[in-house]
Amino acid sequence: xxxxxxxxxxxxxxxxxxxxxxxxxxxYLEYDLNEWDDYAVEEAVQLKEDGPAEEVVTVTIGPERAxxxxxxxxxxxxxxxxxxxxxxxxEAELLDVETKTNLLAAVVEEEDPDxxxxxxxSGDDNFGATGVSLADQIGFEWGAVVNALDYDHDxxxxxxxxxxxxxxxxxxxxxxxxxxxxxxxxxxPRYASLRGIRQAQSKEIAPKTLADVGLDADAVESDxxxxxxxxxxxxSDVELFEGDASExxxxxxxxxxxxxxxx
Amino acid sequence: MSSDVLAVAEHRxxxxxxxxxxxxxxxxxxxxxxxxxxxxxxxxxxxERFGEDLNRExxxxxxxxxxxxxxxxxxxxxxxxxxxxxxxPEVVLMPNSVNGLDYAPAVANRLDxxxxxxxxxxxxxxxxxxxxxxxxxKVETTVEVGGDQQAVTIRGAEWPAAEGVGDAEIAExxxxxxxxxxxxxxxxxxxxxxxxxxxxxxxxxSIGRGIEEEENLPLIEDLVEALDATLASSRPxxxxxxxxxxxxxxxxxxxVTPKVYLAIGISGAVQxxxxxxxxxxxxxxxxxxxxxxxxxxxxxxxxxxxEVVPELIEEFE
Numbered sequence: 050x051x052x053x054x055x056x057x058x059x060x061x062x063x064x065x066x067x068x069x070x071x072x073x074x075x076x077y078l079e080y081d082l083n084e085w086d087d088y089a090v091e092e093a094v095q096l097k098e099d100g101p102a103e104e105v106v107t108v109t110i111g112p113e114r115a116x117x118x119x120x121x122x123x124x125x126x127x128x129x130x131x132x133x134x135x136x137x138x139x140e141a142e143l144l145d146v147e148t149k150t151n152l153l154a155a156v157v158e159e160e161d162p163d164x165x166x167x168x169x170x171s172g173d174d175n176f177g178a179t180g181v182s183l184a185d186q187i188g189f190e191w192g193a194v195v196n197a198l199d200y201d202h203d204x205x206x207x208x209x210x211x212x213x214x215x216x217x218x219x220x221x222x223x224x225x226x227x228x229x230x231x232x233x234x235x236x237x238p239r240y241a242s243l244r245g246i247r248q249a250q251s252k253e254i255a256p257k258t259l260a261d262v263g264l265d266a267d268a269v270e271s272d273x274x275x276x277x278x279x280x281x282x283x284x285s286d287v288e289l290f291e292g293d294a295s296e297x298x299x300x301x302x303x304x305x306x307x308x309x310x311x312x
Numbered sequence: 313m314s315s316d317v318l319a320v321a322e323h324r325x326x327x328x329x330x331x332x333x334x335x336x337x338x339x340x341x342x343x344x345x346x347x348x349x350x351x352x353x354x355x356x357x358x359x360e361r362f363g364e365d366l367n368r369e370x371x372x373x374x375x376x377x378x379x380x381x382x383x384x385x386x387x388x389x390x391x392x393x394x395x396x397x398x399x400x401p402e403v404v405l406m407p408n409s410v411n412g413l414d415y416a417p418a419v420a421n422r423l424d425x426x427x428x429x430x431x432x433x434x435x436x437x438x439x440x441x442x443x444x445x446x447x448x449x450k451v452e453t454t455v456e457v458g459g460d461q462q463a464v465t466i467r468g469a470e471w472p473a474a475e476g477v478g479d480a481e482i483a484e485x486x487x488x489x490x491x492x493x494x495x496x497x498x499x500x501x502x503x504x505x506x507x508x509x510x511x512x513x514x515x516x517x518s519i520g521r522g523i524e525e526e527e528n529l530p531l532i533e534d535l536v537e538a539l540d541a542t543l544a545s546s547r548p549x550x551x552x553x554x555x556x557x558x559x560x561x562x563x564x565x566x567x568v569t570p571k572v573y574l575a576i577g578i579s580g581a582v583q584x585x586x587x588x589x590x591x592x593x594x595x596x597x598x599x600x601x602x603x604x605x606x607x608x609x610x611x612x613x614x615x616x617x618x619e620v621v622p623e624l625i626e627e628f629e
Contacts, residue, residue: 065602173447175444176427178416178417178420182427185421191385191495192414192495194410194414211414213411214409215567216560216564217502217503218501219383221495233551234550272459273426273428274458276455277453278452281451281607284607287606289606289613290612294619294622298621298627301595301597301620302627304593305539310539311515311539
């Protein structure tokens with residue numbers, strides 16, 4: 050079985066930052082592997098180590114800079130990587146779900162995987178929708194917010210737990226081929242070993258343009274337009290304790306005594 | 313040109329979920345702006361009882377689809393697709409819940425309409441504008457959603473729940489659903505039961521990512537002991553395996569309502585806040601003055617927990 054894992058490099062915003070137009074200033078951003086995707090990569094690599102998967106391929110929509118992040122996934126055990134990018138994508142302000150679906154569907158068509166794993170959501174634009182949208186587009190079954198996976202190769206079924214709200218899990222059988230969106234906590238993502246990092250240097254990261262995957266610039270046209278970005282207004286009337294650690298702890302202790310929860 | 317709004321209710325194990333009533337409020341507001349009707353759909357389960365229950369002020373029609381007992385995304389997608397074809401609404405509203413995200417993206421894809429998820433605001437003025445957050449709630453954005461028809465999922469607890477009995481027309485809708493589907497729900501499992509029920513606690517000390525390493529847990533345990541409090545945490549601590557699931561506060565964990573909730577090294581992601589905002593008094597200790605937790609806290613210390621916690625332990629020893 051071949052497993053395709055979608056991997057995203059996400060921007061994290063520094064504690065203090067400025068908004069310039071409809072984006073956060075580049076100097077306030079740091080890039081990292083999307084947390085949810087890290088768990089998806091780990092799940093795929095474990096499927097390979099346990100037997101059912103022969104190959105783990107990652108796919109990323111992102112500029113050349115993203116290769117650093119992709120190398121992390123390769124160092125953790127993915128076999129090779131595909132990176133889709135070109136000028137039309139670079140110019141797009143907001144890659145909406147439909148655009149990402151189109152691009153990833155084109156890659157699925159080329160790669161013909163049996164299982165696609167994605168993170169539940171991404172830490173930056175947080176649509177939380179690409180995996181399920183992709184599944185529908187490529188005619189795969191799917192499961193969203195999966196926090197346990199028991200893959201039955203003989204029956205072609207993924208037995209999954211879906212993490213619902215309020216401490217309830219749904220047990221679901223999903224026919225393969227499928228797209229599963231992976232929730233944090235499903236496994237314990239490994240650290241990349243030095244050996245893995247060395248090996249990753251020689252693994253393939255195939256850059257592809259829209260044309261390479263059989264699409265034209267229309268595929269990037271979005272119905273969603275970002276019109277403004279701002280820091281949310283705080284409705285807070287928080288009373289902040291001033292002073293050094295001893296003083297602030299002292300004030301906090303007073304409050305806890307006043308509220309009658311500590312003596 | 314269509315202008316109606318279709319909202320899809322959610323239920324689980326025989327109960328309508330709160331987000332359904334919030335959808336009604338959001339949908340009513342939107343339908344007022346579009347000048348159309350608010351149609352509500354409820355799919356599966358005890359649709360007769362659910363239909364009556366969902367007949368709240370602002371709802372014009374309730375369409376019941378009697379297929380299946382519990383949520384099944386294959387059935388939901390077909391039902392919403394069929395309702396969409398029949399009603400031709402301008403906007404489809406669905407919950408941004410775990411189940412909402414298990415079918416809404418497929419609905420949008422199948423109908424070939426744009427999708428905006430996790431909306432905290434929706435407005436219509438000749439076109440649809442959605443308010444969303446990015447970068448872990450650090451920024452808010454407004455997004456114009458083009459196209460003639462759109463799909464939106466709305467975040468729970470952002471709109472008040474609709475109340476009052478309405479005068480909606482309630483009718484069964486025959487969606488002609490293919491039940492030979494590829495996903496089957498086989499059961500449910502309660503997780504998070506264990507030695508302590510944090511939802512009963514009066515005083516909770518809760519920890520998040522800010523404690524950095526498992527090795528720092530004993531420091532917090534000393535504090536909990538000195539304060540005679542109950543230890544809880546946000547999701548990352550449980551994901552890391554440092555505390556069991558029964559200690560997790562939040563959307564996917566427990567909802568707690570203590571007298572005092574002391575949040576240490578917790579940034580205040582919306583999923584966490586959903587589980588603790590009902591606390592009488594919220595106190596936050598965090599190094600980041602912009603952390604969203606300070607927006608809901610009553611008292612706060614902007615500072616290093618590794619300096620503050622030992623001082624606090626000393627106060628009570």
